[in-house]
Amino acid sequence: MNKFVTIATLAAALAVLGTGIGVSQQTGQELKGLRGGVAPEVDLAPGDVPKQDTAGRFSRAYRQQPPLIPHQIDRYQIDWRTNQCLGCHDWSVAAKQGAPTLSMTHYLDRDGRQLDSIPGTRWFCNQCHVPQADTKELVTNTFKPSTDVK
Numbered sequence: 001m002n003k004f005v006t007i008a009t010l011a012a013a014l015a016v017l018g019t020g021i022g023v024s025q026q027t028g029q030e031l032k033g034l035r036g037g038v039a040p041e042v043d044l045a046p047g048d049v050p051k052q053d054t055a056g057r058f059s060r061a062y063r064q065q066p067p068l069i070p071h072q073i074d075r076y077q078i079d080w081r082t083n084q085c086l087g088c089h090d091w092s093v094a095a096k097q098g099a100p101t102l103s104m105t106h107y108l109d110r111d112g113r114q115l116d117s118i119p120g121t122r123w124f125c126n127q128c129h130v131p132q133a134d135t136k137e138l139v140t141n142t143f144k145p146s147t148d149v150k
């Protein structure tokens with residue numbers, strides 16, 4: 001019986017993955033993913049790439065937000081050996097380059113040890129930092145920073 005239930009759940013999960021449609025547990029809203037619910041085997045034309053806003057800096061929407069990137073990044077390579085962002089933002093060169101220094105949180109490894117060079121957990125900058133652009137949210141939501149709900 002248990003085995004049957006597991007298989008049935010798996011089949012249901014696969015069916016949902018196949019169509020790319022899911023239902024948010026919090027809002028009950030239908031989520032269609034970036035592909036708008038179109039199955040992965042169907043080729044889609046790439047969507048419009050939002051235009052980056054490089055005039056000034058956007059404010060953070062909440063205190064802990066990774067700041068958005070105000071400059072272009074398409075020429076800065078990041079792979080397992082090279083990280084060109086560090087050529088300006090690492091503590092050892094930032095002053096000379098006139099760039100903001102990485103905050104010290106970026107030099108803690110996963111065990112909380114302070115390092116002099118950036119640990120693997122912060123290596124891929126654009127996992128957290130994205131170029132700034134004023135775009136429509138992917139999922140409608142009512143998020144407010146805590147300072148606005150006091």
Ligand code: HEC
Pocket residue numbers: 056057066067068069070071073076084085086087088089097098099100125126129
């Ligand atoms: C040529 C030097 C240079 C390189 C390379 C560079 N940056 Fe920057 N970065 C800057 C400067 C200068 C600023 C400040 C710009 C401003 O105030 O408008 C900045 C600002 C930022 C900010 C905003 C910080 C804040 O507090 O608002 C982020 C985030 C950032 N960069 C991330 C990156 C990432 C990620 C890369 C690599 C993909 C990168 N930068 C590569 C020079 C650089």
Ligand code: HEC
Pocket residue numbers: 064065066067083085086089100101102103104105106118121122123124125126127128129
């Ligand atoms: C795991 C997510 C994560 C990664 C990976 C990451 N950052 Fe950050 N970054 C943050 C957050 C969150 C903040 C704001 C809070 C803080 O300073 O810790 C931040 C802050 C910054 C700031 C602003 C510092 C300041 O004091 O104003 C810069 C510049 C920056 N990051 C650049 C980078 C660069 C360059 C990389 C890649 C080498 C990188 N970050 C990797 C999450 C990340």
